[in-house]
Amino acid sequence: MKMSADLDQTPRSLLVSERSTFQDQKNRVSSQVEQLHLNYKVSMLLPDCGSAPHHLDSVLKSFSSFYLIKDLPIHQLLDQDFLESAVYQGSVYGVSYRTRIDEDNCVALTPKGHLCLSLDKDSFEVLGVEGKPSRFNHRTNSRFIVSVDLTDSCMAPGGRGYERLLTGLRSRLQLKTDFLLSHHPGGGASLQALLSRFDWSEHRPEISCRTLTQLSCPAVLTSDLLSCDPHSFLEWLGAVDAHVSSENSASSFLSSFTCPEPMTTVSRALNVSVCGLLLPQDIHRLIQHIRSSLEQPHLESWASLTVHGFVDSPVSWGDNEHGVLRGGDNFYSLLMVHDQTYYLHQATGAHDTCPP
Known part of the structure; x- marks a missing residue:
């Protein structure tokens, strides 16, 4: 049987990436958070954190009904x-x-x-x-x-x-x-x-927390740059959130995924997910809280936050049309560093409008 031409190729996707700093008054983080109106999930990865700090728990529990x-x-x-x-x-x-x-x-x-x-x-x-x-x-x-x-x-x-x-x-x-x-x-x-x-x-939005131990992760910063390309970093973040191991043991036939090089190991990390109809205003407060936490000396030097729009929403960025045939990517990911530097990645699938 001849395979359909649609199945012969990986669906096209678009990834827009930028590096800037929160100290720049023209940074685009707030405007991008507001542009993705209809969000169903936010995921965070906090290295060197074993359980949700009380102040973080308070922010999450204050999300709108x-x-x-x-x-x-x-x-x-x-x-x-x-x-x-x-x-x-x-x-x-x-x-x-x-x-x-x-x-x-x-x-x-x-x-x-x-x-x-x-x-x-x-x-x-x-x-x-x-x-x-x-x-x-x-x-x-x-x-x-x-x-x-x-x-x-x-x-x-x-x-x-x-x-x-x-x-x-x-x-x-x-x-x-x-x-x-x-x-x-x-x-x-x-x-x-x-x-x-x-x-x-x-x-109320559903909150789930998972503590990870001996987590293999990319050595995030090398000479003020990501140590791996954005696609590899986002793939690794997605694997962590989906409980996919990057050990790639010889006995496993479920996944051949490995952590991008160069990599390091953190003794513990906290993976937090919030699901529901999530408002940009609440996500913005969460970002501000994580920024403040990164200034504390006992934490690791970075944290990540990924926000997913509804796959089947008729709109995605702003009021632009969103479409799904294969995939339906509709998300942004924010890697925040202790010196107020950030990396913003916005992803869309083959049937979506380019992020603003």
Whole structure:
């Protein structure tokens, strides 16, 4: 049997890397954290740390709650009370839950008030509003994107654009989906106008900690540069987070992965993961905390933090379209060094827009 041409090659990916310092007022860390709106996981690796320090635990436990609404009719995101109490105030984050961007209708609501619908062809034609073909159609015009700024004056309740979209979602397409929703800083109070009408549950981000001993790791800095190329370093970080051994023993047939050279061994390290609908504001506070911790003399000279966007979100960087056919990479990784130097790596897959 002849192998498909699609399987003959590794999916293309894009990695954008930069080195700078937090002391540079023009550093891009804060802006990049804000650009990835819809995050589902943050992973940290803290060398020479056996358990989560109390102050770190406090930061993680202060992450914002999020809400899961069952079978939300999407036209309810146009409800006037919800618009006034949450969307017009800014910083609402929402994404359809357990929908697949390459097969299902997917929805996102971004903090600037943009509603993004990624629709299959039939649903788009039934909806009957203006849109455009997806940039990532792997078949001719099989998927369409409808993107609406709910804060624009033409989308004010009662206006022509508003009524057309509302009628399409309420009477023609009648799109429903489980939906994750959060808001900063209003939280549940500002979302109550919407939550009170549906079956919903409140959730806290899930925190897991794992202590590693005798961890083989790259000798991170050599002459102020990474000791290995960014791809190898990120692959090693991913292997650590996925519990993949880099020992490559002769008796193991599960993995041939080895730690990049030159390498060193740390006696202990802490691997921490947080999962949920994670807000950029909370991630920014976490970065600030890790920066402060690196100034303490008893800790190792570096720490890493990796943030993953939702694989099946219709948007990735900013309000740019996100697409998945193979892979769906959608993350950034920050390596922080004790002298305030940082290395920022942003990764996307074959069906995604280049990071800003």
